[in-house]
Amino acid sequence: MPIATVNPANGETLKTYEAMDEQEIERRLQLAEATFRTYRTTTFDERARLLHRAADLLEEDQQDIARVMTTEMGKPVQQARAEAAKCAKAMRWYADHAEELLADEEPSASDVKDSGASHVRVRYRPLGPVLAVMPWNFPLWQVIRFAAPALMAGNVGLLKHASNVPQTALYLEDLFHRAGFTEGTFQTLLIGSxxxxxxxxxxxVKAATLTGSEPAGRAVASTAGEMIKKTVLELGGSDPFVVMPSADIDRAAKVAVTARVQNNGQSCIAAKRFIVHTDVYDAFAERFTAGMKALKVGDPMADDTEVGPLASEQGLRDLEELVDDAVRSGAQVLCGGERPDGPGWYYTPSILAGVTREMRIHREEAFGPVATLYRAADLDEAVLIANDSPFGLSSNVWTRDEAEVDRFVRDLEAGGVFFNGMTASHPAFPFGGVKRSGYGRELSGHGIREFCNITTVWHGA
Incomplete structure (x- = not known):
């Protein structure tokens, strides 16, 4: 894939870039290693001051960088502005909390005495240069949720961003430099996969983090395993959205629309499989379908657009193939199911019912505004359908029954269970999945400690 900005709203190539050659990559690796030797000795106060400055600059740039993101990958511009604001919030959160999250830990006095020591503490120390392989769908947020904790921990970052968002990738390097971080603290590598x-x-390079596809995750994990390097992987998701009879059906259906089409449906944590108890299936399906039909699809630069184009022509073809396969195998199209006329890589918001295990869309992630709707006879069947997926990123459950809440928390195979609301990420809470959705966690204290050397410091009596 060429390193280029191609506007998905019309297919026009706006800017192309040459990949860095071996000499430039070597220069940047040397710079990262040298910078780490000094940056690791900076204080939390020094790092926090720089990160707060980066957050200030990002807020000043919010309008401009939002338009860049929308131009490069097609998200509605109001969502791009919200993404920039969320990144600034996360940077400030880590600037304010990192020292506390990485404070030395003191084992119990009895355990210290039993070990024969006079004093023991656990210290979190940075690892070194960390390679981040990041996707295009949240081109700022995916990077910041790695960079903010990694830099506050004392690591330095090397970013290999998706090839279709080069301007956003270069902006991130420039942002940290303008904030006062030395040149080698955060570098963008314009390279192919x-x-x-x-x-x-x-x-x-001491460790790696990847957000992206299953094949990309396998490749990075395989190499890292061979080299015995720490990795964190956040891969695909096909999150269930379960609706039980006690739910507020009107609200559940309204949130379901947003949960499916956020970011033009191109989100790993978007709800994709809607599993509805038979007692409320018809009522939910009617409201959900009406909501999807009412969405405004159009120019992503317009503030009233709710769904823009998919990020690439290949992504559009992949989505079409999944829908066509399901329809050929008997799925019913409740709305959408087609590419609208005109330029750009658009797909109409769609709902498929009657999906079976034999259909590809049941097993594979639909990365676009296409929902699958399932009828469940009872709670047991709802759990079975929800877990019948190779992925386990997050999940949504709508119920007011506390016994059902306990059951879903116990039995759903996912890294998160969100009740009566939409899955979302927040810097204070761990984020990640199980099964083929990856391993490790981002955000919160768990995320900042992923790329730390957890060191036991023992003093003899």
Missing amino acids: GAVDEILRDER
């Missing part, structure tokens, strides 16, 4: 393996094998 084929260059990742060799960089990850380099001894100067």
Whole structure:
């Protein structure tokens, strides 16, 4: 894939970039290693001051960078502005909390005495240069939720961003430099995916984090495993959205629309499989379908647009193939199910009912504004359908029954269970999945400690 900005609203190539050559990559690796030797000794106060400054600059740039993101990957511009604001919030949260999250831990006095020590503490120390392989769908947020904790922990970052968001990638490097971070603290590598393996094998790179597809995750995990390097993977998701009879059906249906089409349906944590108890299935389906039909699809630069184009032509083809396969196998189209006329990589918000296990869309992630609707006879069947997926990122459940809440928390195979609301990420709470959705956690104290050397410091009596 060329490194280029291609406007998904009309298919026009606006800017292309040459990939960095081996000499430039080597220069940047040397710079990262040298910078880490000094940056690791900075104080939390020094790092926090710089990160707060980066947040201030991002807020000043909010309008401009939002338009860049929308131009590069098609998200509605009001959602792009919200993404920039969320990133600034996360940077401030880590600037304010990192020292507390990474404070030395003191084991119990009895355990210290039993070990024969006079004093023991656990210290969190940075690892070094961390390679981040990031996707295009949240081109700022995916990077910041890695960069903010990594930099506050004393690591330095090397970003390999998706090839279709090069302007956003370069903006991020510039943002940290303008904030006062030294040149090698955060660097963008304009490279293709084929260059990742060799960089990850380099001894100067100590760990890697990847958000993206299953194949990309396998490739990075395989190399990192061979080189015995720490990784965090956040891969695909096909999150269930379960609606039980005690739910507020009107509200559930309204939130379901947003949960499915946020970011033009291109979100790992978007609800994709809607599993509805038979007692309220018809009422929910009617409201959900009406809500999807009412969405305004159009120019992503317009403030009233709710659904813009998919980010790439290949992504549009992949989504069409999933829908066509399901329809050929007997799925019913309640709305949408087609590409609208005109330029750009648009797909009409769609709902498919009557989906069976044999259909590809039941097993694979639909990365676009297409929902699948299932009828469940009871709670047991709802749990079975929800867990019948290779993914386990997050989940949504609508119920007012506390016994049902306990059951879903116990039995759903996911990294998160959100009740009576839409899955969302927040810097204070851990984020990540199980099964083929990956491993490790981002955000919160769990996220900042992923790329730390957890060191036991023991003093003899």
